[in-house]
Structures are given as structure tokens and as C-alpha cells.
Amino acid sequence: MNYAFDFGVIWDNAGVLLAGAWLTFKISLLAITFGLIIGIIGAAFRTSENRILDGIALAYVEIIRNTPYLIQLFFIFFGLPNLGLKLSAEQAAIFSLAVNFGAYSTEIVRAGVQSIAKGQIEAGLAIGFKKLAVFRYIVLPPALANVYPALIGQVILAVLFTSVVSQIAAEDLTFAGDYLNARTFRSFEIYFTIALIYLAIVWLIKLLSFLVERRFFEFAKYRR
Amino acid sequence: MSSFEPQINAASTATLGTEPIIVAKDVEKWYGNGFHVLKGVSLTVNKGEVVVLMGPSGSGKSTFIRTFNGLEPYQGGSIEIDGIAIAHDNKGIELVRREVGMVFQQFNLFPHLSVLKNITLGPIHLRGMSPSDAEELGMSLLDRVGISHQASKYPGQLSGGQQQRVAIARALAMRPKVMLFDEPTSALDPEMVREVLDVMRKLAESGMTMVCVTHEVGFAREVADRVIFLAEGHLLTDTTPDEFFNHPKDERVKKFLSQILH
Numbered sequence: 001m002n003y004a005f006d007f008g009v010i011w012d013n014a015g016v017l018l019a020g021a022w023l024t025f026k027i028s029l030l031a032i033t034f035g036l037i038i039g040i041i042g043a044a045f046r047t048s049e050n051r052i053l054d055g056i057a058l059a060y061v062e063i064i065r066n067t068p069y070l071i072q073l074f075f076i077f078f079g080l081p082n083l084g085l086k087l088s089a090e091q092a093a094i095f096s097l098a099v100n101f102g103a104y105s106t107e108i109v110r111a112g113v114q115s116i117a118k119g120q121i122e123a124g125l126a127i128g129f130k131k132l133a134v135f136r137y138i139v140l141p142p143a144l145a146n147v148y149p150a151l152i153g154q155v156i157l158a159v160l161f162t163s164v165v166s167q168i169a170a171e172d173l174t175f176a177g178d179y180l181n182a183r184t185f186r187s188f189e190i191y192f193t194i195a196l197i198y199l200a201i202v203w204l205i206k207l208l209s210f211l212v213e214r215r216f217f218e219f220a221k222y223r224r
Numbered sequence: 225m226s227s228f229e230p231q232i233n234a235a236s237t238a239t240l241g242t243e244p245i246i247v248a249k250d251v252e253k254w255y256g257n258g259f260h261v262l263k264g265v266s267l268t269v270n271k272g273e274v275v276v277l278m279g280p281s282g283s284g285k286s287t288f289i290r291t292f293n294g295l296e297p298y299q300g301g302s303i304e305i306d307g308i309a310i311a312h313d314n315k316g317i318e319l320v321r322r323e324v325g326m327v328f329q330q331f332n333l334f335p336h337l338s339v340l341k342n343i344t345l346g347p348i349h350l351r352g353m354s355p356s357d358a359e360e361l362g363m364s365l366l367d368r369v370g371i372s373h374q375a376s377k378y379p380g381q382l383s384g385g386q387q388q389r390v391a392i393a394r395a396l397a398m399r400p401k402v403m404l405f406d407e408p409t410s411a412l413d414p415e416m417v418r419e420v421l422d423v424m425r426k427l428a429e430s431g432m433t434m435v436c437v438t439h440e441v442g443f444a445r446e447v448a449d450r451v452i453f454l455a456e457g458h459l460l461t462d463t464t465p466d467e468f469f470n471h472p473k474d475e476r477v478k479k480f481l482s483q484i485l486h
Contacts, residue, residue, distance in 0.1 A: 122295055123332035123391075127346040127398060128322030137345060141336040219336045222380030 009186040010193050020176025021197050027090070027172060028159045028205065031097030035158065038098060039105025044135055046110045057106060064103030070164055072096050077168045093165035093172070101158045108150050112143035145217040152209045156202055163198070173197055243271045245306050245402055245433055251291060252300030253284075261287050262298065263457035269402075274434045276444040276465075279454035280480055285437045288454065289404045292435070293324045306401055322350055325395030329407040331387040333379035333394070339366065340375040343394045351398065365393040369423050385416025389423050403427065405436040439484060445469055453477050
């Protein structure tokens with residue numbers, strides 16, 4: 001092995017990498033937030049007594065989970081402009097990731113909703129809440145707590161999925177790496193560093209999720 | 225110990241046995257599998273009355289009281305609560321449910337909310353009460369059921385008896401006109417039954433209208449105005465506790481009593 005490591009390329013281009021890392025973080029956070037909202041609505045549909053709503057959500061989940069994310073991204077970025085909906089690379093990235101994460105989280109949250117005892121729902125109805133309010137105040141919080149680990153696993157996958165958006169020239173961390181690689185050919189140093197930054201971003205998101213868990217799901221410790 | 229007076233409406237001033245508040249007529253119900261669980265059951269409960277429903281397992285008693293607040297659909301007959309017709313999925317059923325408190329066998333407290341928030345959830349969202357007023361009401365109710373010192377704990381940190389007392393306080397927080405109890409002590413360890421029955425007894429003394437499905441003979445003897453006996457979907461007897469326990473006439477009642485009064 002006579003390759004001379006030169007991490008100087010990293011320091012010289014730290015600004016490009018940080019900008020990419022920031023966009024990756026931003027896209028992840030927005031896509032996960034919107035995707036979780038989609039997932040909660042999807043889970044409400046999936047567990048609804050209304051068969052049409054259930055059918056809509058089921059079709060959405062089936063289509064998204066059984067097609068490649070890259071195709072979904074291309075469809076939204078290259079395909080939708082034909083219908084007059086033109087999104088920037090960044091918007092298309094957030095939109096497609098949210099739709100994708102939404103489908104997976106629909107199924108995860110649905111499992112959580114179905115884990116809630118019928119008596120909980122009856123207690124809410126007996127007090128005089130409407131079905132939607134029972135879902136919002138009584139079913140959803142413990143449902144999310146019950147599937148929180150699965151949800152966080154999916155969140156991490158979503159963060160790693162964001163690297164695909166470099167394919168439509170969204171200037172994320174992977175894009176920044178490709179850009180530098182094409183100019184310096186320091187592939188080892190660049191992709192090694194990029195991997196470390198992804199690791200740091202995932203750890204940061206894990207830390208945030210831990211704080212969320214401590215803040216909102218403290219009760220889960222006492223559940224029997 | 226003070227009474228529950230602030231939590232009830234006109235019940236305490238109504239003359240016992242004059243003004244009907246629950247009127248069930250010829251209620252028929254089939255389960256989804258075709259089982260005919262209620263075969264034309266009629267019952268009128270007057271304001272301020274305490275009615276105990278007894279009967280063998282599977283006789284339909286729980287199902288019957290669950291039709292009163294529309295938790296169970298029924299297919300024939302009619303039910304009115306305070307003059308309002310009840311059906312499982314009719315519009316506005318939630319408005320009637322706000323007037324009918326229910327206590328369940330399994331407590332069904334909300335695990336993600338503190339004891340106090342379990343109680344204030346309904347008043348804040350459904351009665352338009354400010355959080356501070358609701359908390360004040362919640363604390364006074366917790367005080368009455370004897371667990372105000374546990375207000376900030378989660379239900380999972382409480383014993384079964386304590387949880388059931390919180391569940392009673394939660395139902396009372398809506399200031400219901402009627403309270404339904406669906407085997408409230410059946411899931412409790414024996415040493416916790418009494419603390420729940422004591423709360424129910426005080427509630428009855430305060431004039432609350434109560435319909436209780438229970439096997440607690442002592443409670444029925446001392447507190448009930450009437451004991452109703454259901455068997456195989458029929459209402460067999462409707463009589464005083466003294467008649468029911470001391471002079472039963474129906475053979476099935478005698479058999480039932482011999483089984484529970486061991």
C-alpha cells in the first residue's frame with residue numbers, strides 16, 4: 001500500500017461539507033416531522049371503521065413500501081413537473097422522503113394504536129369524547145410510546161435514505177462528497193469523513209429522540 | 225367525611241322514587257354471532273335510587289348497563305336517559321354520555337396521564353373548564369376518595385383499589401346525573417374491595433342515582449334500594465334487598481344465592 005493519506009482536503013473544504021451536512025440534517029428533520037404527521041393520519045385511517053379511509057391508507061402504504069425510493073424521488077422531481085407541479089431539488093427531497101417515511105410510520109403507528117386496550121377507548125367514549133378526540137387524547141400518546149423504539153429505527157433509516165437525494169442534485173452531504181471527490185480524487189478521505197458525519201447526525205437524532213422519550217413517555221416506566 | 229353534594233345535580237333534592245331518569249323498555253340485543261343476550265328487558269330507575277343488578281355470569285347484566293350509555297348497540301326496544309333516547313351510534317350520543325358516569329371492572333385509567341390529569345381531561349375539554357378550576361375540582365374529588373396525596377402519580381404507580389377510586393373520581397368530575405358501575409370490585413384483590421365499596425356507599429348516601437352490576441352482597445343489602453336479577457337475558461325479579469336475600473321466591477334466584485352465599 002503506497003497511498004499517502006491527506007486529510008488536508010477535508011479541512012480545506014470544510015465549508016462545503018458542513019453546508020451539505022446541514023442540508024442533510026434539515027431535510028431529515030422536516031421529512032421526519034411531516035412524515036410522522038402523515039403516519040399518524042394514516043394510522044387513524046387504517047384503524048378507522050370507515051372502509052374507504054382504510055382503503056385509501058392501505059393503497060398508499062402498499063404503493064410506497066413496494067416501490068424503490070429512488071423511483072419515487074425521480075417521479076416527484078422529474079415526473080410531476082409534467083403536471084405543472086415543479087419543485088426545487090430540496091423541496092422534492094423533503095416531499096418524497098416525507099411521503100416515504102409516512103408510509104412506513106403509518107404501519108408502525110397502526111401497530112401502536114392496535115395495541116391499546118378497548119377499555120381505554122370505551123373509557124374515553126363514556127366520559128363523552130367523540131371518536132376523534134378519543135384518538136387524539138387517549139389512544140395516540142400511549143400508542144406512540146408502545147412503538148417508539150420501532151419508530152426511532154425507522155427514523156434512522158430515513159436519515160440514511162436522504163443520501164439518495166444527491167441523485168437529483170439536492171446539495172446534501174452525499175452531494176458535497178461527490179462534488180469534492182470529482183475535483184480531488186481523495187475518495188478514501190472524503191467518503192470516510194462523510195460516513196463519520198452521517199454517524200454524528202444519526203447520533204444527534206438519537207439524542208433528540210431520547211430527550212423526547214424522557215419528556216413525553218415517562219409514564220411508560222410505570223405501566224403494567 | 226363530607227358528602228359528594230357538589231358533584232351531583234338535582235338528585236339529592238328529588239324525592240326518591242318519583243322521577244324516572246333511566247327508562248329501558250323491552251330491550252333486545254343479539255351479539256354478532258347471533259347469541260340472543262337481552263330478551264326484552266325493561267327497567268325504570270328513578271332519581272336518587274341505587275339499583276343493584278345481579279345474576280349468573282353470562283346473564284347479560286353488564287351488556288344491559290352498557291346499552292345505557294350507548295357503548296353496546298341494541299336491536300329492539302328503547303332506552304331513555306333523562307328523556308333523551310339512546311342508540312349506539314346516534315348523533316350527539318356523546319352529549320348524553322357526559323351526563324352518565326361509568327366505572328369499569330378494569331378501571332381503564334389513562335396510563336399516560338397523571339391521576340389528576342385523568343380527572344381533569346373531561347372537564348377541560350368537554351365542560352369548557354379552565355385548567356385551574358378543573359384542577360381544583362379534581363383535587364377536591366381526590367380528597368373525597370381519599371387519594372389526594374397521589375395526584376401527581378401515574379395510574380401504574382397505584383394499587384388496584386386506588387386506581388378504581390380515581391376512576392370513580394374521574395367519572396364524577398363530569399358531574400353526571402347517573403353513575404353506572406360495571407363490576408367495579410371484581411378485578412380487585414380482596415383487601416382492596418372495601419375501600420372502593422366505602423366510596424360507593426358515600427356516593428349513594430349523597431343522593432347519586434346509581435346502577436351497579438356487582439356480586440357484593442353486603443353492599444347490595446345495605447345500600448341498594450332495589451335488587452334486579454337477570455338470568456339468560458330475562459329480568460326475573462325486581463325487589464327490595466330484604467325480599468331478594470331473605471325471602472327469594474324464584475328457584476333460579478335461590479340457586480344463585482346458594483352459590484354466592486357460601
